[in-house]
Amino acid sequence: MTALRIPFNKPTLTGRELDYIREAYERGHLSGDGDFTKRCSRLLEEQLGVPRVLLTTSCTHALEMAALLLDLQPGDEVVVPSFAFVTTAGAFALHGAKPVFVDVRPDTLNLDERLLAEAVTPRTRAVVPLHYAGVACEMDTILRVAGDLGLAVVEDNAHGLFGKYRGRWLGTLGGLATQSFHETKNMTCGEGGALLINDARWAERAEILREKGTNRSRFFRGQVDKYTWVDKGSSYLPSEVLAAFLFAQLEARERIQEKRRRLFERYRDGLADWAAETGATLPTVPDECEQAYHMFYMLLPSLEARQALIGALREKGILAVFHYLPLHLSDMGRRYGGRPGTCPVTEDVSDRLVRLPFYNELSDAEQDEVIAAVRAFRA
Numbered sequence: 001m002t003a004l005r006i007p008f009n010k011p012t013l014t015g016r017e018l019d020y021i022r023e024a025y026e027r028g029h030l031s032g033d034g035d036f037t038k039r040c041s042r043l044l045e046e047q048l049g050v051p052r053v054l055l056t057t058s059c060t061h062a063l064e065m066a067a068l069l070l071d072l073q074p075g076d077e078v079v080v081p082s083f084a085f086v087t088t089a090g091a092f093a094l095h096g097a098k099p100v101f102v103d104v105r106p107d108t109l110n111l112d113e114r115l116l117a118e119a120v121t122p123r124t125r126a127v128v129p130l131h132y133a134g135v136a137c138e139m140d141t142i143l144r145v146a147g148d149l150g151l152a153v154v155e156d157n158a159h160g161l162f163g164k165y166r167g168r169w170l171g172t173l174g175g176l177a178t179q180s181f182h183e184t185k186n187m188t189c190g191e192g193g194a195l196l197i198n199d200a201r202w203a204e205r206a207e208i209l210r211e212k213g214t215n216r217s218r219f220f221r222g223q224v225d226k227y228t229w230v231d232k233g234s235s236y237l238p239s240e241v242l243a244a245f246l247f248a249q250l251e252a253r254e255r256i257q258e259k260r261r262r263l264f265e266r267y268r269d270g271l272a273d274w275a276a277e278t279g280a281t282l283p284t285v286p287d288e289c290e291q292a293y294h295m296f297y298m299l300l301p302s303l304e305a306r307q308a309l310i311g312a313l314r315e316k317g318i319l320a321v322f323h324y325l326p327l328h329l330s331d332m333g334r335r336y337g338g339r340p341g342t343c344p345v346t347e348d349v350s351d352r353l354v355r356l357p358f359y360n361e362l363s364d365a366e367q368d369e370v371i372a373a374v375r376a377f378r379a
């Protein structure tokens with residue numbers, strides 16, 4: 001097999017990461033909630049206009065915090081798209097809820113808002129829209145249905161940071177939203193995340209849950225004279241080493257997003273006629289969405305064509321990858337009642353989707369090579 005010359009993803013330094021880590025060390029504070037954690041939270045709060053942002057150790061942990069904040073009880077249900085990351089559902093299941101899988105739209109691959117109301121039962125507590133590839137869900141409808149039926153909205157915004165829906169930032173539309181700073185995301189610190197708290201009544205309890213169930217944050221603000229165990233909780237604070245790395249990446253957000261916009265557009269422009277000829281579909285971005293440029297995916301005409309394309313690229317040293325397997329058909333999903341045929345769009349697109357190399361340091365020459373290799377492919 002040819003050596004892989006163009007990986008699917010590669011974490012890249014933007015310049016100041018290692019200086020900031022040294023600075024954190026020299027300050028003598030490496031545990032959580034130091035100066036860099038505050039700078040990251042403040043940057044996100046100010047840019048997005050979110051009342052409270054708490055950095056976490058992952059998006060999964062931010063989703064778990066959402067489950068804890070919602071006080072989910074055994075038997076409570078949470079509606080999730082079946083075409084999603086494992087912990088989009090798993091974080092809620094871990095805290096006792098039953099995930100209810102809903103199919104996605106064939107154009108954006110986002111939770112199909114037309115199916116939401118019928119998935120709701122008297123036990124439904126929340127819905128988790130995931131903005132796939134950083135293209136917004138149809139949030140007007142989702143927010144209206146959730147409002148009418150009294151459901152919390154938790155945006156899984158792992159792909160969508162700095163994307164917009166009708167001029168509003170993704171991550172600011174639900175009562176809660178979660179971010180990921182995993183190595184594969186637009187901005188990263190290796191493993192990391194954040195909980196965006198748009199409904200400020202959750203802010204104080206969220207601090208407590210994140211700090212082992214103690215009121216330590218209130219203590220440091222001088223609001224209580226000693227801190228103690230007051231609620232459920234765990235340890236969801238990232239260390240300052242991670243926050244220092246992340247701050248450098250967040251500072252470079254405009255440069256990173258601009259680079260990713262360019263990558264996306266070069267793929268789209270370079271592949272449009274090939275796609276039309278071969279029956280492949282390129283991503284749909286509705287007019288009301290300013291996407292976050294998280295990835296470039298295509299839908300091939302069949303599973304066989306998708307596998308053949310991945311194989312042909314690999315022969316040329318290029319790694320392209322598929323994506324989510326339908327959650328409702330996973331071993332765990334079946335235990336929650338998932339059955340074949342219940343989310344037909346998810347089952348179909350999961351077989352046909354391929355993602356092309358997409359990372360901040362992908363050069364024009366490398367991208368041209370990928371485009372040429374795709375264009376040379378005929379199913």
Ligand SMILES: *Cc1c(COP(=O)(O)O)cnc(C)c1O
Pocket residue numbers: 057058059060061084085087088130156158159179180181182191192193
């Ligand atoms: C990456 C990702 C997650 C999980 O992020 P972690 O930070 O690795 O926990 C959750 N949801 C979606 C949609 C993701 O892409």
